[in-house]
Amino acid sequence: MSGGVGSRRRTAILISGRGSNMAALLAAAADPGYPAEIALVLSNRADAAGLGRAAAAGIPTAVVESRPFGRDRAGFEAAMEAELARHGVELIALAGFMRVLTEGFTTRWAGRMLNIHPSLLPAFPGLDTHARALAAGVKLHGCTVHLVTPGVDEGPILAQAAVPILPGDDEASLGARVLAEEHRLYPAALAWVAAGRVALEGNLARLDTPPGPSAERLSNPG
Numbered sequence: 001m002s003g004g005v006g007s008r009r010r011t012a013i014l015i016s017g018r019g020s021n022m023a024a025l026l027a028a029a030a031d032p033g034y035p036a037e038i039a040l041v042l043s044n045r046a047d048a049a050g051l052g053r054a055a056a057a058g059i060p061t062a063v064v065e066s067r068p069f070g071r072d073r074a075g076f077e078a079a080m081e082a083e084l085a086r087h088g089v090e091l092i093a094l095a096g097f098m099r100v101l102t103e104g105f106t107t108r109w110a111g112r113m114l115n116i117h118p119s120l121l122p123a124f125p126g127l128d129t130h131a132r133a134l135a136a137g138v139k140l141h142g143c144t145v146h147l148v149t150p151g152v153d154e155g156p157i158l159a160q161a162a163v164p165i166l167p168g169d170d171e172a173s174l175g176a177r178v179l180a181e182e183h184r185l186y187p188a189a190l191a192w193v194a195a196g197r198v199a200l201e202g203n204l205a206r207l208d209t210p211p212g213p214s215a216e217r218l219s220n221p222g
């Protein structure tokens with residue numbers, strides 16, 4: 001794997017809650033050969049359970065409470081930017097971060113910010129994905145890691161994993177099956193971006209393809 005010690009991309013994980021995807025990323029990045037190092041876990045809620053897990057793993061944590069900012073999303077994001085800059089962050093991995101980001105923020109971090117979503121996008125963007133998949137009667141469900149663009153859950157798809165919907169499934173059983181795949185998929189997708197293995201052609205993300213004239217490499221760890 002390219003991007004050894006000394007050239008690892010400094011990555012912030014943004015959370016709002018339990019942080020099981022965060023834990024999967026921390027576990028992957030504990031390997032010094034992994035091309036991203038987790039420089040910061042940032043939460044918009046002081047009571048996010050994931051903060052304790054990150055601190056226990058020796059990872060720097062920060063809280064920027066979103067609530068006091070009310071509708072001032074740009075003010076909230078400026079406070080987050082200050083923390084990101086303070087920790088020299090180059091990449092962002094959203095992991096259960098429950099705030100919609102402004103166009104300004106997503107544009108500043110274009111190609112450098114990932115999200116994991118619990119459905120096979122473009123099916124079921126937004127909330128309550130497992131209940132909606134069950135209600136729709138689809139037979140396959142899953143998760144998607146994508147780059148973040150201003151449109152919520154719309155950015156270029158980096159990776160997906162599918163699971164079957166089985167007879168008798170409810171939201172909890174289906175959610176658990178998807179979550180196990182999330183924990184496998186997200187570390188792989190972050191590694192691809194951090195190692196500079198992803199090229200963008202418009203809204204398409206391509207892995208390990210030589211860049212064509214219009215392709216733009218997302219990261220070049222050298």
Ligand code: GRF
Nearest residue numbers: 018019020021096116117118
């Ligand atoms: C996950 O299902 C993720 O796909 C979604 O929010 C949930 C976060 O769970 N974006 P966790 O905090 O990582 O356990």
